[in-house]
Amino acid sequence: MTATPTLEVMSPKAYKMTAEPFKRSLKKWAKSSFLWGLVFGFTIIASASSYLSFYPTKTSRELLSKAFGQNLATNAIFGPAYNLDKLAGFIVLKSFFTLIIVGAIWAILSSSKLFRGEEESGLWEHFLSGTTTLRRTYFQVLAGSLVGMAVLWLTVTLVLVAGSYSRHLGLSVSQNCFYAISIISTPVIFISIASLASQIFNSRKAVNVSLGWSFGIFYALRLVGDSGIGLHWLDLISPIGWVELLHPMIEPKPIYLFPIFIFSFLCLTASAVIVGKRDLGQALFDNSLPSKVSKRFLGSDAGFSLYLAKTTLYSWLVSIVLTGAVLGLVSSSAGATLEQSSIKTVFERIGASGNGTQSFLGISFEIVAALFSFMNLGQITSIREYEVAGHLDISLTMPESRLRWITNRIRVTIVAELLAGVACALFTWGFGYLHGGGPSLTTAIFATLNALPPSIFVIGAATLAFGLSPSKTAFVGYFVIGWSMMVEIFAGLGKTSRYFFDTSLYHQMSPYPATKINLVSAITMSAIGLIGTFVGVHFFRQRDIISN
Amino acid sequence: MKIPHTKGRADIGDNMNIAIRCEHLTKKFGNVVALDDLSFEIETGRIIGYLGPNGAGKTTTLKLLLGLIKPTSGCAYIFGMDVQKERIAIHSQISYVPGDNVLWPEMSGMQTLELLGNLHGGTDFEYRNQLVERFNLDPHKKVKSYSKGNKQKVTLIAALMTRPKLMILDEPTSGLDPLMELEFRNCLKNAKENGQTVFLSSHILSEVEAICDDVYILRDGKLVESGKLEDLKHYSTVDISIVFEQGVPDISAIRGVTILASSTDSVHFKFSGNFNELLLAITKNKIRTFLASEPSLEELFISLYGK
Numbered sequence: 046m047t048a049t050p051t052l053e054v055m056s057p058k059a060y061k062m063t064a065e066p067f068k069r070s071l072k073k074w075a076k077s078s079f080l081w082g083l084v085f086g087f088t089i090i091a092s093a094s095s096y097l098s099f100y101p102t103k104t105s106r107e108l109l110s111k112a113f114g115q116n117l118a119t120n121a122i123f124g125p126a127y128n129l130d131k132l133a134g135f136i137v138l139k140s141f142f143t144l145i146i147v148g149a150i151w152a153i154l155s156s157s158k159l160f161r162g163e164e165e166s167g168l169w170e171h172f173l174s175g176t177t178t179l180r181r182t183y184f185q186v187l188a189g190s191l192v193g194m195a196v197l198w199l200t201v202t203l204v205l206v207a208g209s210y211s212r213h214l215g216l217s218v219s220q221n222c223f224y225a226i227s228i229i230s231t232p233v234i235f236i237s238i239a240s241l242a243s244q245i246f247n248s249r250k251a252v253n254v255s256l257g258w259s260f261g262i263f264y265a266l267r268l269v270g271d272s273g274i275g276l277h278w279l280d281l282i283s284p285i286g287w288v289e290l291l292h293p294m295i296e297p298k299p300i301y302l303f304p305i306f307i308f309s310f311l312c313l314t315a316s317a318v319i320v321g322k323r324d325l326g327q328a329l330f331d332n333s334l335p336s337k338v339s340k341r342f343l344g345s346d347a348g349f350s351l352y353l354a355k356t357t358l359y360s361w362l363v364s365i366v367l368t369g370a371v372l373g374l375v376s377s378s379a380g381a382t383l384e385q386s387s388i389k390t391v392f393e394r395i396g397a398s399g400n401g402t403q404s405f406l407g408i409s410f411e412i413v414a415a416l417f418s419f420m421n422l423g424q425i426t427s428i429r430e431y432e433v434a435g436h437l438d439i440s441l442t443m444p445e446s447r448l449r450w451i452t453n454r455i456r457v458t459i460v461a462e463l464l465a466g467v468a469c470a471l472f473t474w475g476f477g478y479l480h481g482g483g484p485s486l487t488t489a490i491f492a493t494l495n496a497l498p499p500s501i502f503v504i505g506a507a508t509l510a511f512g513l514s515p516s517k518t519a520f521v522g523y524f525v526i527g528w529s530m531m532v533e534i535f536a537g538l539g540k541t542s543r544y545f546f547d548t549s550l551y552h553q554m555s556p557y558p559a560t561k562i563n564l565v566s567a568i569t570m571s572a573i574g575l576i577g578t579f580v581g582v583h584f585f586r587q588r589d590i591i592s593n
Numbered sequence: 594m595k596i597p598h599t600k601g602r603a604d605i606g607d608n609m610n611i612a613i614r615c616e617h618l619t620k621k622f623g624n625v626v627a628l629d630d631l632s633f634e635i636e637t638g639r640i641i642g643y644l645g646p647n648g649a650g651k652t653t654t655l656k657l658l659l660g661l662i663k664p665t666s667g668c669a670y671i672f673g674m675d676v677q678k679e680r681i682a683i684h685s686q687i688s689y690v691p692g693d694n695v696l697w698p699e700m701s702g703m704q705t706l707e708l709l710g711n712l713h714g715g716t717d718f719e720y721r722n723q724l725v726e727r728f729n730l731d732p733h734k735k736v737k738s739y740s741k742g743n744k745q746k747v748t749l750i751a752a753l754m755t756r757p758k759l760m761i762l763d764e765p766t767s768g769l770d771p772l773m774e775l776e777f778r779n780c781l782k783n784a785k786e787n788g789q790t791v792f793l794s795s796h797i798l799s800e801v802e803a804i805c806d807d808v809y810i811l812r813d814g815k816l817v818e819s820g821k822l823e824d825l826k827h828y829s830t831v832d833i834s835i836v837f838e839q840g841v842p843d844i845s846a847i848r849g850v851t852i853l854a855s856s857t858d859s860v861h862f863k864f865s866g867n868f869n870e871l872l873l874a875i876t877k878n879k880i881r882t883f884l885a886s887e888p889s890l891e892e893l894f895i896s897l898y899g900k
Contacts, residue, residue, distance in 0.1 A: 435695030444685035589662035
């Protein structure tokens with residue numbers, strides 16, 4: 046008889062806590078922080094280069110400063126402009142708010158995934174079955190996120206310092222360092238809010254919705270605060286307002302780092318308290334009870350398609366409608382500014398040749414076209430996600446043809462786009478009318494219609510990829526949009542080949558009402574989009590369903 | 594089992610009693626052959642166990658039958674209809690329980706049942722409510738809050754509630770507790786009594802043994818054994834223990850004998866050869882006790898995998 050081996054039980058202090066959550070969080074953040082750092086850094090350097098190229102003389106810089114310095118419309122949208130006769134002031138005007146918005150969206154999506162999405166997917170269950178606790182896992186994910194922010198700061202700073210040195214921009218190291226700090230402030234704020242929201246809501250979707258609302262409210266507060274109607278104090282209660290008040294590059298006010306720090310610290314502390322009290326998978330608001338679903342949504346595949354898409358489509362609808370409202374509100378004053386500004390030459394370079402308001406709307410509706418493109422692409426990529434998740438296996442074993450199934454999905458997308466288009470046109474016209482200016486209703490409707498063909502092209506490209514090579518759906522769609530946007534940015538910076546410009550969807554779209562609608566181009570883009578959609582649907586009907 | 598090629602739609606009149614017919618079905622994913630010239634026929638009103646190790650091609654077969662993927666060559670028919678060309682007509686008469694539980698997390702169990710019932714059509718609402726009770730499911734919670742077993746109950750109820758002619762089930766009892774497994778077996782027995790056919794892929798051999806009429810065993814994409822369970826068992830080894838009164842005769846030379854243990858007057862061995870030859874050899878000495886046990890499905894399964 047052999048003796049049963051006895052295993053020695055280790056004392057609690059002898060265990061080494063796993064650092065896996067930290068490593069995973071750091072890996073996710075560090076990679077994307079480095080890449081975004083490069084993008085942010087090079088965007089700033091490109092802005093600086095365009096300033097030197099377009100405003101080489103003192104006179105042209107003073108003219109720019111005069112035109113934009115007091116403009117309420119641009120103040121509201123991009124934040125107040127200071128010292129536009131100097132390179133530093135222009136850099137802030139051109140890049141700061143764009144980077145605030147991009148940084149916020151990136152932080153929202155990434156942090157909601159790490160703080161709630163991975164817990165929801167069951168990954169944290171694996172961590173907790175090892176040598177760690179829920180609270181430690183939370184702190185490790187947070188630590189990884191903050192180190193990721195340090196990587197972002199370092200990358201932006203290095204690119205700025207190197208760019209400044211190589212291009213003789215004359216920006217000091219401290220200016221660059223503080224600008225990088227200002228840029229990372231927004232992601233830090235939203236990481237903090239995401240960590241708290243992840244303790245309050247137990248689904249990533251709910252966390253994302255709460256973060257989206259937070260961003261919208263903070264942005265709206267500072268927008269009203271900067272609109273020159275005596276409500277500047279609103280900047281002081283908006284975290285985005287605090288970031289704006291840092292005034293990087295020009296007159297740095299590091300004092301505003303204090304409310305940012307306090308706010309983030311409070312969010313993180315509250316998160317730490319809640320995470321220490323709750324169970325895995327739970328949250329302060331346990332929404333395990335289902336919300337009521339209308340019978341219409343559950344009665345047919347078409348209804349269910351709408352049910353699946355409605356939350357995302359509502360968000361897009363609100364974004365597009367708000368964009369329309371802001372365009373209507375600021376179009377006349379922005380147009381007046383453009384009339385006096387040498388930046389009009391930039392607009393002319395990309396085809397806008399009407400008066401100031403028309404030029405402003407012509408270019409601004411390219412942004413609306415980009416929003417439509419993103420909205421449509423989101424719907425097509427969600428179809429692919431539905432397939433990957435295995436839901437399609439269930440749907441397609443019902444007595445429903447593949448053709449009808451995918452047609453329902455695409456129909457929801459197109460109807461939503463048309464509704465968003467009508468709403469956008471009405472709000473652009475309505476808010477312009479209330480403000481005593483803006484475009485006519487007909488102009489607003491045609492400007493919206495003119496913005497649709499690029500998004501139809503995007504549906505075609507993404508559906509074609511979905512039919513032929515489903516795993517490439519998102520890549521193809523985002524590449525088409527990303528490439529077009531990049532070409533537009535280059536179009537404003539200097540002389541480039543016409544053929545290069547022609548590869549952009551938004552360059553093919555005429556900047557109506559600054560010019561006439563280019564029907565040939567609009568019809569061609571729409572036709573290519575429709576053909577791509579038909580061919581993609583055809584191949585989808587023939588191919589294997591590929592789930593996880 | 595050799596099945597000749599038939600082109601186009603199989604004759605429904607001739608195949609009214611054939612639920613599933615696969616003809617030389619082959620599926621390749623790149624260079625990997627998932628199914629290799631698979632042919633079989635399944636009669637209506639039977640419960641079929643479809644067995645095989647991981648990666649044998651069971652789920653691939655099910656997805657081919659459902660028209661979710663296309664065969665590289667060969668064809669398959671359900672109730673005489675081509676699974677690729679007449680998917681909708683077929684799907685209106687079948688139900689499917691996928692291997693992975695992929696329900697919509699934000700919906701409740703009842704909302705899911707309503708949705709699936711509406712999409713499929715023909716829900717027997719009284720039976721659905723009975724099933725909800727029999728499976729002891731709280732249908733008013735969100736799917737995401739269900740345990741694995743409760744999620745499985747939702748898909749099983751959805752598959753049963755329309756009383757389809759054919760049920761294709763991929764690991765249907767995964768996550769169910771023993772009591773619910775028993776309830777599920779009762780449901781399948783009821784389904785069989787109603788003339789429904791069940792094609793069940795499973796790893797739980799006791800379950801297959803308890804409820805299936807026929808068994809199909811797949812290995813490396815090929816059908817290695819099929820038929821009634823009782824018939825198949827004859828192909829497997831029999832476990833035999835004999836105690837002799839006057840010493841053990843020499844049986845080691847008999848083909849198919851694998852001696853597991855022996856003493857001066859007893860022997861324990863596995864046998865898979867000619868019984869006449871064995872009987873002639875062992876009856877040379879007087880036998881005190883003779884014990885032969887029929888192989889379980891598990892032993893059959895292992896013996897086939899061991900080949």
